[in-house]
Amino acid sequence: MYKSFYQLKSNPFNTSPDPRFLYMMPHTREALAGLEYGISARKGFIVLVGEVGTGKTTLLRRALGSFTKGRVFTSFIFNPRLEVLDFLEFVLSDFGITPTTRTKSGMLIQLNRWLIERFRQQETCVIVVDEAQNLSSELLEEIRLLTNLETSSEKLVQIILSGQPEFEDKLRQPELRQLRQRVSLWCRTKAITEEQTAAYIAQRLLIAGTSTPIFTPEAVLAIHRTSRGIPRVINLVCEHxxxxxxVEQMAQIPESVILSVALELDLDTQPFSVAPNQGGLLTVGNESGRWDR
Ligand SMILES: Nc1ncnc2c1ncn2[C@@H]1O[C@H](COP(=O)(O)OP(=O)(O)OP(=O)(O)O)[C@@H](O)[C@H]1O
Ligand SMILES: [Mg+2]
Structure with a gap:
């Protein structure tokens, strides 16, 4: 309803993970490069972690979309609360393989044969598990075993596990240390700074059709403060x-509107401080880079 008033062609602050709107900040660029490199260099296990709403799913979609169709095959599991057999069946059918049996060993043999054939054709296969914090330890162990599908020199399947910080905590549990050791790349998303928030809002408005600064500079600061720099919350606040x-027929939106929206959404309006800018891509063994509120 506000689109024609603000001369917008589309909704700028949709909360869906639309890679068209991806704004490249240094940590986004680094994480994206990490995902793309991990896939093309056949790095085996890659982990993407970040706070809720910081752009993990959007980034995954962008990374997978950057590969030529027909050279990279993907199975994208977005709801990993699955039993092992259902998981394998899902992976097979997402890769376009019709399971000829419902036994675990049968499906693994079928998958292995198909992966070897893809490898011979110099094609890459990726299994992406989003919302990995919801994976059971049993399924995590099965997924770890999938990386045993390899030739003498190369992994047959690349696996990306993407989850919220509690997933990283889970990987620290002693019984999951084998899996943790196999992670070859850690990529991260995180909350964004004040300047990034201003640029993020401006870019989303531009993609949606306007270069007019609809929010006053004070309003932008308030958006950053109330959202804590979390992109999904920024979108929610801006949309409201x-x-x-x-409704008020305001050509420019002032800080007062942001504060009343924040109250409506039950957001904290107090100033906050963030840990030093961290994120992007980290290699094995480096445990820093976690953003804490
Ligand atoms: N770098 C970015 N550029 C543009 N939009 C972004 C960026 N990061 C996040 N967003 C936007 O923020 C919203 C939330 O992103 P997304 O769903 O990818 O987060 P998530 O980390 O997967 O969240 P969750 O932990 O809940 O799964 C989406 O609308 C997404 O487009
Ligand atoms: Mg997500």
Whole structure:
């Protein structure tokens, strides 16, 4: 309803993980490069971690979309609360293989044969598990065993596990140390700074069709403060603010609107401090880079 008032062609602050809107910050660029490198260099296990709403799913979609179709085959598991057999069946059918049996060994043999054939054709296969914090330890162990599918020199399947910080905590548990040791790349998303928030908002508005600064500079600061720099929350606040602005017929949205939206959404309006800028891509063994509120 506010689109024509603000001369927008599309909704700028949709909360869906649309890679068209991806704004490249240094940590985004680094994490994206890490994912792309991990896949093309057949690095085996790759982990992507980040706070809720910081862009993991959006980044995964962008990374997978950057490969030529027909050279990279992907199985994308977005709800990993599955039993082992259902998981394997899902992977097979996502790769376009019709399971000829429902036994674990049968499906693994079928998968292995198919992966070897892809490898011979110099094609790459990737299994992406999003929301990995929901994986059971049993399924995590099965997934670890999938990386045993390899030739003498190369992994047959690349696996990306993407999850919220509690997933990283889970990987620290002693019984999962074998899996942790196999992670060859850690990629990270995180909350964004004040300047990044301003640029993020401006870019989303531009992609949606306007270069007019709809939010005053004070409003942008308030958006950053109330959202804690979390992109999904920024989108929510901006979307609500645009609706308010339209109802009040405001050409520019002031800080007061952001504060009342924040109250409506039950967000904290107090200033906050963030840990030094960390994130992007880390290699094995480096445990820093975790953003804590
Ligand atoms: N770098 C970015 N550029 C543009 N939009 C972004 C960026 N990061 C996040 N967003 C936007 O923020 C919203 C949330 O992103 P996304 O769903 O990818 O987060 P997530 O980390 O997967 O969250 P969850 O932990 O809940 O699964 C989406 O609308 C997404 O487009
Ligand atoms: Mg997600």
């Amino acid at each position: 603010a645009l609706i308010h602005g339209y």
